[in-house]
Amino acid sequence: MSENRSTSLPDRRLPAAASLAAALLLLAAALPANAEAHGLVGRTDLPIPQWLFAWVAAIVLIVSFAALSLLWPQPRLERAQPRRRFAVPLPLRALVSALAVGVFAVVVYAGFAGTEVATANIAPTAIYVVVWVGVPIVSVVLGDVWRVLSPWRSVARGIAWVAAAAGRPLRAPFAYPRRLGRWPAALGILAFAWLELVYVDRDVPSTLAALTLAYALIQLAGMGLFGIETWRTRGDAFGVLFDLFGRIAPVELKDGVVSTRPLLAGLPRFDAALPGTVGLLAVMIGTTTFDGASNGEVWRTFADPLGDLFRDLGFGPTVAAELTGTVGLVATVVLVGAFYWLGIAGMQTVGGDHSTPELARRFVHTLVPIAFGYLLAHYFSLLAFQGQALAYLVSDPLGDGSDLFGTANATVDYTLLSTSAIWYVQVAALVVGHVAGLMLAHDRALAIYRDAREAVRSQYWMLVVMVGFTCLGLWLLSAVGT
Numbered sequence: 001m002s003e004n005r006s007t008s009l010p011d012r013r014l015p016a017a018a019s020l021a022a023a024l025l026l027l028a029a030a031l032p033a034n035a036e037a038h039g040l041v042g043r044t045d046l047p048i049p050q051w052l053f054a055w056v057a058a059i060v061l062i063v064s065f066a067a068l069s070l071l072w073p074q075p076r077l078e079r080a081q082p083r084r085r086f087a088v089p090l091p092l093r094a095l096v097s098a099l100a101v102g103v104f105a106v107v108v109y110a111g112f113a114g115t116e117v118a119t120a121n122i123a124p125t126a127i128y129v130v131v132w133v134g135v136p137i138v139s140v141v142l143g144d145v146w147r148v149l150s151p152w153r154s155v156a157r158g159i160a161w162v163a164a165a166a167g168r169p170l171r172a173p174f175a176y177p178r179r180l181g182r183w184p185a186a187l188g189i190l191a192f193a194w195l196e197l198v199y200v201d202r203d204v205p206s207t208l209a210a211l212t213l214a215y216a217l218i219q220l221a222g223m224g225l226f227g228i229e230t231w232r233t234r235g236d237a238f239g240v241l242f243d244l245f246g247r248i249a250p251v252e253l254k255d256g257v258v259s260t261r262p263l264l265a266g267l268p269r270f271d272a273a274l275p276g277t278v279g280l281l282a283v284m285i286g287t288t289t290f291d292g293a294s295n296g297e298v299w300r301t302f303a304d305p306l307g308d309l310f311r312d313l314g315f316g317p318t319v320a321a322e323l324t325g326t327v328g329l330v331a332t333v334v335l336v337g338a339f340y341w342l343g344i345a346g347m348q349t350v351g352g353d354h355s356t357p358e359l360a361r362r363f364v365h366t367l368v369p370i371a372f373g374y375l376l377a378h379y380f381s382l383l384a385f386q387g388q389a390l391a392y393l394v395s396d397p398l399g400d401g402s403d404l405f406g407t408a409n410a411t412v413d414y415t416l417l418s419t420s421a422i423w424y425v426q427v428a429a430l431v432v433g434h435v436a437g438l439m440l441a442h443d444r445a446l447a448i449y450r451d452a453r454e455a456v457r458s459q460y461w462m463l464v465v466m467v468g469f470t471c472l473g474l475w476l477l478s479a480v481g482t
Helices: 014-030 050-071 090-113 122-142 151-165 183-197 205-226 228-232 237-246 277-293 297-312 317-348 356-362 364-393 419-448 452-477
Strands: 083-087 251-254 257-260
Touching: 050 419, 050 452, 090 122, 090 151, 090 205, 122 183, 122 205, 122 237, 122 251, 122 364, 151 205, 151 228, 183 205, 183 237, 183 277, 183 317, 205 228, 228 237, 237 277, 237 364, 277 317, 277 356, 277 364, 297 317, 317 356, 317 452, 356 364, 364 419, 364 452, 419 452
Parallel strands: none
Antiparallel strands: 083 257, 251 257
16 A cells, blocks of 8 residues: 555535535434434433534534544554553453353343342343443443453353363364354344344343343354354354444453553454444444334334234234334334445445445444444433442342342432433434544545545545434434433
């Protein structure tokens, strides 16, 4: 790759990109703001008008795009390498892993043996709040902590260690089929989203415990057949997703070694060539989007006649509702994936002899900060309030009146954060996630196109993608809820 790059900004084309971005924002402002969503604090009494938030977001993205074009003439994140800091002692890692397995056992046991009241049993909060929301947030700060906390990985490594100590080291009997890629992980996230958003018994503790145990057994089987790390980075839905979020962090945890790196620098080194990687990110963004829109008028326009159709076919009300939700969930994922591919197809017209599938793979890592921004914005209020429930749930995990740590009488303080504060955090998560996506896209474009001018031209389409996702997120956040 040549180092002699032109750093001038093609001024005549930037207004076209800005116009496209503004058009998307105007479209978003015209959408009806009346959806409600799990984990979102929807309301009409926003701290400042919705249109002002939208234009501020547009200005931030466009200014960021222009600043990157002018001030970032060479790829930086692509070339950044982690710097080793220190090693974590093996006994400490083993202790943390053992504690994680113990917590897993308590959660599963509580699900089976405890009360079926979801708010009084630790299982739903542990799964939906701690793992699904808390672990990604910690990962973005400290790196892929799930490598150590994953209970099924810890059990698999423990079994492998015992076998090796006995002189009979275990080897994976099968090579992982490359054509499967990360599709098992993508389907796993889709299945979890279906459980959370569509399944009627989503918060029944015993059901969650049974499904959690089944998932753990499937992961152990996959690790036994194809190898622990191979399955963890391709087939384990949570392992793959949390590894992606961990690559945002300025800290890298790998093989017991803690290293530091520039923020976002772990994402360009992610192997996106495996099939299913684009699908995984489309699933992550699409399922969160569906959750936000599933109770709005736009969705009901389609859902009501679709539900009537399923009932006319002989399905009961519950099954008809689940089938309707399934169709909506899958359709939203497909639409998100199609929008990304549309932007990539536009990028392909710039030149450089890059095919659309190649560009889709090489730029898919730019969706990771967006996926995290959607997750944080969507579930921040759930984490802020339901996360407080852990204070009494750890003392009474079964909901049987125990008080193991003296905190069983703790309550949730719903005045901890104002609705305005929650709104600002949610909007910031969306905007920062999309700016990070622009940074990654610009850095990758500089690495694969012939000169900086061509790289900037290619990113007009990515700017439209980013602004489009921001518009969608702001529309969902401004929904009218309860």
